[in-house]
Amino acid sequence: MVRDERIPGDQLRETADELRDRWPTGADADFEAAVEFHDSLPPSKRFADVLESADRPLLQPRAGVPRLDDQVDLLRYLESEGGADLLPTTIDSYTRDNEYGKAQQGLDDARESGEDTLNGFPAVNHGVDACRDLVRSVDAPVEVRHGTPDARLLAVVTLAGGFESFEGGPISYNIPYTKEHDLAETIEHWQFVDRLCGAYTERGVRINREPFGPLTGTLVPPAIAIAVMILEGLLATTQGVRSLTLGYGQVGNVVQDVAALRALRGLGEAYLPDDTVVTTVFHEWMGGFPPDEARASGVIGLGGATAALARPDKVITKSPQEFQGVPTREANASGLRTTRQLIDMMVEQDIVVDGIDRERELIERTARSLVETAIARGDGDAARGTVAAFESGELDVPFAPSDSAAAAVLPARDDDGRVRVLEWGNLAVPDDVREIHETRLDERARTEGRSRSFRMVADDVDAISDGKLIGRPGTGDGTDAPGDTGGPAGGESDAD
Amino acid sequence: MGQTVILGVIGSDAHVVGITIIEQALTAAGFDVENLGVQTSRAEFVSAAEAHDAGAVLVSSLYGHARQDCRGLHERLAEADCDAVTYIGGNLAVGQDDWSETAEHFRELGFDRVFDAETDPSAVVAALERDLDTTVTETATDRVRVDS
Numbered sequence: 001m002v003r004d005e006r007i008p009g010d011q012l013r014e015t016a017d018e019l020r021d022r023w024p025t026g027a028d029a030d031f032e033a034a035v036e037f038h039d040s041l042p043p044s045k046r047f048a049d050v051l052e053s054a055d056r057p058l059l060q061p062r063a064g065v066p067r068l069d070d071q072v073d074l075l076r077y078l079e080s081e082g083g084a085d086l087l088p089t090t091i092d093s094y095t096r097d098n099e100y101g102k103a104q105q106g107l108d109d110a111r112e113s114g115e116d117t118l119n120g121f122p123a124v125n126h127g128v129d130a131c132r133d134l135v136r137s138v139d140a141p142v143e144v145r146h147g148t149p150d151a152r153l154l155a156v157v158t159l160a161g162g163f164e165s166f167e168g169g170p171i172s173y174n175i176p177y178t179k180e181h182d183l184a185e186t187i188e189h190w191q192f193v194d195r196l197c198g199a200y201t202e203r204g205v206r207i208n209r210e211p212f213g214p215l216t217g218t219l220v221p222p223a224i225a226i227a228v229m230i231l232e233g234l235l236a237t238t239q240g241v242r243s244l245t246l247g248y249g250q251v252g253n254v255v256q257d258v259a260a261l262r263a264l265r266g267l268g269e270a271y272l273p274d275d276t277v278v279t280t281v282f283h284e285w286m287g288g289f290p291p292d293e294a295r296a297s298g299v300i301g302l303g304g305a306t307a308a309l310a311r312p313d314k315v316i317t318k319s320p321q322e323f324q325g326v327p328t329r330e331a332n333a334s335g336l337r338t339t340r341q342l343i344d345m346m347v348e349q350d351i352v353v354d355g356i357d358r359e360r361e362l363i364e365r366t367a368r369s370l371v372e373t374a375i376a377r378g379d380g381d382a383a384r385g386t387v388a389a390f391e392s393g394e395l396d397v398p399f400a401p402s403d404s405a406a407a408a409v410l411p412a413r414d415d416d417g418r419v420r421v422l423e424w425g426n427l428a429v430p431d432d433v434r435e436i437h438e439t440r441l442d443e444r445a446r447t448e449g450r451s452r453s454f455r456m457v458a459d460d461v462d463a464i465s466d467g468k469l470i471g472r473p474g475t476g477d478g479t480d481a482p483g484d485t486g487g488p489a490g491g492e493s494d495a496d
Numbered sequence: 497m498g499q500t501v502i503l504g505v506i507g508s509d510a511h512v513v514g515i516t517i518i519e520q521a522l523t524a525a526g527f528d529v530e531n532l533g534v535q536t537s538r539a540e541f542v543s544a545a546e547a548h549d550a551g552a553v554l555v556s557s558l559y560g561h562a563r564q565d566c567r568g569l570h571e572r573l574a575e576a577d578c579d580a581v582t583y584i585g586g587n588l589a590v591g592q593d594d595w596s597e598t599a600e601h602f603r604e605l606g607f608d609r610v611f612d613a614e615t616d617p618s619a620v621v622a623a624l625e626r627d628l629d630t631t632v633t634e635t636a637t638d639r640v641r642v643d644s
Contacts, residue, residue, distance in 0.1 A: 093559050097508035097535070106564060116590045119560040147510070177510045179535045218513045287513075291614050323613070325560050325587040401512035401534040458517050458617070465614070 002184040004238050004383035007195040015192055019153045023100045025127030026153060031199070034160035037132060038205040047141035047164035048208040048243035051086065051314060052277050057307050057343055058314045059083065061332050062145055064090030064120035066110035068130050071121050072137045074329050079140055082333030083340055086314065087138055089163070091146035091154065092120035096177070098150055100124055119326055120146075123158050131161020143167060143210070149174050149181040155193045159200060165208035165245075166197065169232035171386060172212035172247075175400045183404035184387045190232075191239055191383075198240020206243050209236050210281060213247025213264075216399040217286030218461055219411040219419050220249065222260035223366035223429075224397060229264060230271045230371045234382045237276050244268070244276055245314060249283040250303050252469050253417040257282075259359035261310035266360075267367055279313035282306070284339070288465040293320035293331070299464060300335050304342025309351060315339060323465070359418070362436065366429050370395055373428035393426030412456045414440035415447050417469040422452060448473055498549035499628055502580070504532035504541055504556065507565030511558035514586065514613075518554070521617035527624065538565070542572045550580040551628045554620070558613065560590035563601065570606030581627045583620070585611030 007015075020026030043049060051058060061084055063074050071089065078084040094103040103122035110117045123131060123144065135142055143165035144158045151168055159166065170190035174181050197207040211232040213225050229246040236244060246268045248260050261282055268278040284303030289296045297320045307315045319327035319335040327335075373394050378385025389395035393406035400407040408425025420437040421427065445452045450473055459471025501522055505515055512534050519531045530548050532540055545553050553573070557565065562584065570582065584607045589598045599610040609623055 093508045093561055099508060102508075102564070106561070109564075117564065119590050176512075179510070179533050216512065288613075321592055324592055325558075325589070326591040328592055331592075399513050399516055401510055454520055458520065461513060461517060462616075 002187050002383045002387065004235060004378075004381045006238055006240065007191055009199075012192070012195050012199060015152070016156055016196070019156055022153055023124055025124060025157060028128040029156045029160035031160070034162075035200065035203045035205055037160075037162050038164065038200070041135070041162065041164075044139060045135065045141045045164065046206075047086070047143060048206045048277070050141050051208060051245065051279055052243065054085070054313060056347060057282075057312055058085035059317055059336050059339055060086040060088055060143070060314055061317050061319070061336055062088050062090045063329075063332060064088070064092065064145070065116050066092065066107050066118040066120075066122060068126055068134065070116075072134055075134070075138045075142070077329045078333055078336065079138060081330075082336035084336055085140060087140045087142045088145045089123065089134065089142055090120045091144065091148065092118040092122050093147070094118065095120070095122045095124055095154065096146050096148040098148075098153075116326070123161070124154055128157055128161045131158055131163065135162035141165065143208070147173055147177045147212070149178045149186050150189045152189055152192050155196055159196060159207060164205070165210060166193065167210045167212055168193075169209075169211035170235065171228045171232055171390075172215060175390070175397050175402045175405045176212075176216040177402075179401050180403060183390055183402070187235065187383050187386065191235065194236040194239035194241050197236075201240055201242050207241070208243040208245060209241045210245040211236070211247060213281065214249025214283045214286040215397050217249060218399055219251065219287070219413070219457075220398060221366075221409075221411055221419050221421055222248065222251070222256060222263065222363045223370060224395075224409070225249065226260065226264050226267055226363065226367040227370035227374070227395065228397070230267055230367070231374060231382055231386050233268060233272045233276075233278070235386075237273050242276050243279075244272065245279045245281050247281045247283060249286045250306060251419045252285060252302065252464060253413075253419070254302075254306055254309065255353055255355045255359055256418040257306045258310040258353065259356045260363055261312050262356070263360045263363040263367065267364060271371065281314040281316060282310065282312040283316045284318040284335075285464065288462065289318070289322040290465050290467060291323045295467060296320040296322060297334070297338050300338045301342050304339035305346055307339070308343045308346035309353065311347070315343070362433065366433050369429050369433070370427075389428070394428035396425050396427050410454065410457050411460075412441060412452070413444070413460050413463075413470045415444040415470075416440075422457060444470075499551045500528045500530055500548040501624065502530050502532065502541065502544050502548060502550045502553045504536035504544075504554075505534040506536055506538070506541070506555050506557050507559075507561050508535060509557055509559040509561065509565075510534045511556070511586075514558065515556050518556070518617050518620060521621055522624070525621045525625070538569045538572060541569065542576050542578065545573060545578045545580055546576045550578065552624055553578075553580045553582045555582065555584040555607075557584065557586045557588060560587060562586070562588045566602070566605055581608045583607060583609045583611065583623070585613070585615055585620070587613050
């Protein structure tokens with residue numbers, strides 16, 4: 001049975017040895033040589049130090065292409081033309097599924113055809129030396145960004161390859177990212193990853209860890225995201241992680257977003273040990289984007305404005321081409337610059353927004369209830385409690401594809417656009433919190449002259465790409481917002 | 497050909513929201529839906545189509561790997577004597593592709609209809625009502641253009 005206990009050193013080494021045999025590149029991942037490589041890097045590439053000492057929100061894009069040379073060019077471009085403070089390397093989806101053979105085929109296809117046939121950089125296939133070439137070739141620190149339930153081999157290779165930050169966690173990379181991976185087993189796999197980061201930390205290489213806050217990326221109630229961040233933070237610190245960046249994804253209501261980021265920082269500092277440096281990251285809107293670059297830049301601008309008010313340590317930016325998947329490098333850099341412009345124009349203004357404290361109190365109370373219920377279900381053990389709470393549905397994530405979650409919770413916006421809970425499932429929240437949500441959703445239902453239903457959820461999922469925040473009836477279907485480039489006929493191409 | 501609609505996200509893709517909304521819309525419209533969920537292999541699509549005598553197989557893909565994931569799907573459906581109509585929808589290529597070329601590629605693979613990521617669920621419902629309704633005969637000119 002999984003327990004929130006530190007993995008012993010000999011077990012860490014044994015597992016690492018076994019993992020290195022799973023793909024030929026594993027053989028090059030030698031821990032001592034890796035520590036030496038990290039020690040050779042200049043202070044400007046120390047991810048944790050750069051992030052923690054920043055005096056303004058740092059900007060980081062997502063970016064990953066299959067071939068090494070292209071990845072180097074892309075990251076250099078995002079530094080020079082986008083002004084990225086921190087760099088990513090986004091890993092392809094086959095690697096995330098441990099399908100290294102398929103990733104190899106995609107990489108071979110890319111090398112042969114010159115086209116990007118994978119949606120990211122297959123770091124395991126590239127191996128340790130290629131990762132070091134990448135880290136050496138850019139000026140800023142680089143993070144591994146992915147979505148891998150079993151990221152052990154990826155961590156072994158990329159951390160040996162000089163990456164100093166590693167995204168993900170056992171809940172946030174299981175519940176939204178997989179169907180069949182067992183949660184208890186995923187926790188064990190991430191205990192290995194966190195212990196490996198802890199082992200580097202003990203040698204003076206303080207690897208930054210970043211649980212993935214946006215979860216399923218669509219209308220996730222802030223308290224649920226924050227509870228998951230706290231639980232993953234607790235599990236990581238047990239294994240020796242000392243630099244943690246807790247995440248949260250923009251929902252688009254400014255009051256709720258600022259309140260949530262403050263709650264995230266406050267609860268992170270309250271729950272996590274004093275010897276751990278806690279920072280926060282704000283993800284610009286992770287749901288569906290408008291199919292129009294001008295309007296998409298508006299969504300990104302709202303993210304920048306929100307960041308200026310809430311002042312997270314880091315912002316993950318989006319590109320105006322988000323609608324169509326992986327953006328061009330120009331569009332990616334433009335998302336960075338739009339965000340920077342908004343932050344720098346607003347960050348020194350003293351803007352007071354009404355209602356943030358009240359919303360923050362509601363979020364904190366709800367998140368505390370979720371965290372404490374989970375820990376109680378494990379009799380004080382956060383690992384066992386997390387598994388038990390997801391099994392009972394007391395902890396749950398809307399739209400979760402994983403068999404380990406009930407996915408009974410459904411969100412909808414209230415009349416003010418704040419994300420509330422429409423269907424609770426078995427979520428462990430106090431009765432008075434439920435009443436507040438119910439009242440707010442009833443207000444919206446009255447405004448719209450319809451009853452609360454799944455139709456509201458579906459309308460809200462489409463609302464921002466349709467050009468508004470709240471999915472009001474009669475304004476979405478059948479009317480294209482100006483500038484839609486979706487082509488004729490609702491996007492169906494003539495197949496017959 | 498039966499009337500059951502098989503639904504799934506193909507390959508290693510875990511994008512679940514779209515398929516959840518489509519499932520709700522199809523169920524509300526009265527279809528018998530078998531949702532295989534995310535990360536569904538070609539083999540799982542084929543065996544579900546066989547087991548349910550499917551009328552339609554709807555493939556979703558948002559992450560860009562659809563070309564590699566769909567290679568051979570229609571050959572396997574044919575080997576299983578499955579005559580279901582097949583649709584695919586989502587972001588079907590990595591990056592900023594030319595949609596008409598991408599759509600043509602998937603039609604050549606054998607998909608009867610190809611939808612982009614902006615498609616409203618009602619368009620899929622309307623298409624299925626036409627393709628699965630064997631009691632009503634339509635001429636091409638009767639067909640209502642599906643606008644979202």
